[in-house]
Amino acid sequence: MAKGKGKNKLGKTGGNGAIRTNSNGHHSRHNNKKMEFKQHVSRETSFPVKLAMWDFDHCDPKRCSGKKLERLNLIRSLKINQKFQGITVSPNGKKFVSPEDRELVTEFGCAVVECSWARIDEIPFSKFSTPKLDRLLPYLVAANQVNYGRPWKLNCVEAIAACLAIVGFMDLAEELLSHFSWGVNFLKLNRELLEIYQQCTDSDEIEAAQDAWMDQIEKEVQERKASNNAQNVDIWMSGNVNRIDESDEDNEDEDSEDEEVTYDNLGNIIENEPREVRYDNLGNIIEESSEESSGEEEEDEEEDVKYDSLGNVIEESESLQKKLDGLNI
Ligand SMILES: C[S@@+](CC[C@H](N)C(=O)[O-])C[C@H]1O[C@@H](n2cnc3c(N)ncnc32)[C@H](O)[C@@H]1O
Structure with a gap:
């Protein structure tokens, strides 16, 4: 050209x-x-x-x-x-x-x-x-x-x-x-x-x-700020974030695993519910009832508990056995 x-x-x-x-x-x-x-x-x-x-x-x-x-x-x-x-x-x-x-x-x-x-x-x-x-x-x-x-x-x-x-x-x-x-x-x-x-x-x-475009950017910035603020509040309000939220239905399995089953030092189940447990001077369970329990319950449990030759519990109460059956143990 x-x-x-x-x-x-x-x-x-x-x-x-x-x-x-x-x-x-x-x-x-x-x-x-x-x-x-x-x-x-x-x-x-x-x-x-x-x-x-x-x-x-x-x-x-x-x-x-x-x-x-x-x-x-x-x-x-x-x-x-x-x-x-x-x-x-x-x-x-x-x-x-x-x-x-x-x-x-x-x-x-x-x-x-x-x-x-x-x-x-x-x-x-x-x-x-x-x-x-x-x-x-x-x-x-x-x-x-x-x-x-x-x-x-x-x-x-x-x-x-x-x-x-x-x-x-x-x-x-x-x-x-x-x-x-x-x-x-x-x-x-x-x-x-x-x-x-x-x-x-x-x-x-x-x-x-x-x-x-600038309005849109501004809106997104505000939304991000609001969402960050909300997250910060949740973190402080919820305490340890590693804890499972127990109200969450999805966590039902974890919740049920948390159900307490405790053992004595020989591996026997000693309690399935929070109760006051007393031991003899050899560490054996001598009583499972709480002071607040009704007399009726105390009697039932006393009837059901049996001991082996060393004095350990060898048979749990009927109610405890039912729970164990339910847990498939
Ligand atoms: C200020 S000079 C800077 C030059 C730089 N030192 C370089 O290495 O190219 C950039 C020039 O680009 C043009 N320019 C850059 N941004 C502009 C804008 N937003 N509106 C109008 N002109 C713009 C103008 O001519 C302006 O003077």
């Missing part, structure tokens, strides 16, 4: 077939995608979409994503007072990037302001910006090492990739990010949101989608 004006007009590049628009409005590439891209990058300005930046030299060139794109010949630097005809993603914007901007991006490209977030107040936006072309990016989370996990504070390559993805050039966003080790994570982290934004038509819809 000839150098000059028409070079980056997407959809008009027909000959090299780099970009085709599908029924969703997204574009796709045909086979040997990498090769087609390499052909592009070997050209003077190197990318199917015109990319530009105003570089304020705030950043360490080794860490700066804008400078890396420049070294790769994917973006060009603009002079401070130089205007740009395409979309500028900038914190100075009033509207959000939306699929409505697709034609502008296709025709004229996308620019960023390469500077430090910490020094953003020093930037003389009025010198270079065209306010009606400035765009905010909606809620998206950074994946770069400097601001990982932070919403809105994207670096230059993320900002450009986000703009490309929102207007429907997802594969170009991928291409651009593929030059950064962490790049693929930006699309992974934001995939769902980007798909939502791609379905919007204009800035207002993008803003509404962003607000709905």
Whole structure:
């Protein structure tokens, strides 16, 4: 393709077939995608979409994503007072990037302001910006090492990739990010949101989608907090969490195993219910009744208890025997 004006007009590049628009409005590439891209990058300005930046030299060139794109010949630097005809993603914007901007991006490209977030107040936006072309990016989370996990504070390559993805050039966003080790994570982290934004038509819809997403996040945070609080209360109220909840019907088996069957030091069953037990001076049971037991019960038990030649109990009361039968011992 000839150098000059028409070079980056997407959809008009027909000959090299780099970009085709599908029924969703997204574009796709045909086979040997990498090769087609390499052909592009070997050209003077190197990318199917015109990319530009105003570089304020705030950043360490080794860490700066804008400078890396420049070294790769994917973006060009603009002079401070130089205007740009395409979309500028900038914190100075009033509207959000939306699929409505697709034609502008296709025709004229996308620019960023390469500077430090910490020094953003020093930037003389009025010198270079065209306010009606400035765009905010909606809620998206950074994946770069400097601001990982932070919403809105994207670096230059993320900002450009986000703009490309929102207007429907997802594969170009991928291409651009593929030059950064962490790049693929930006699309992974934001995939769902980007798909939502791609379905919007204009800035207002993008803003509404962003607000709905943030409301949802806020709701989930509150729910998680409430559930954590509830769990903390339960832990303190329930004491030892290793104890089995005896009111739990599912624990019936464990409960029944807890039913106490106790033995004397020779292994004889001496009690199946809490009772006061007394021993003779050889350790033999001499009485099983409690002082509170009725006289009737005492008599019954006395009648049923028999002893072996050493004085040990060899036969339990009838009621005890019934319980033993029930336990299949
Ligand atoms: C402040 S610079 C930081 C650049 C960083 N030093 C780097 O290595 O790429 C990031 C630029 O990306 C664009 N940008 C990032 N996040 C944005 C957002 N949420 N809205 C609009 N523009 C954004 C702006 O042009 C912004 O100036």
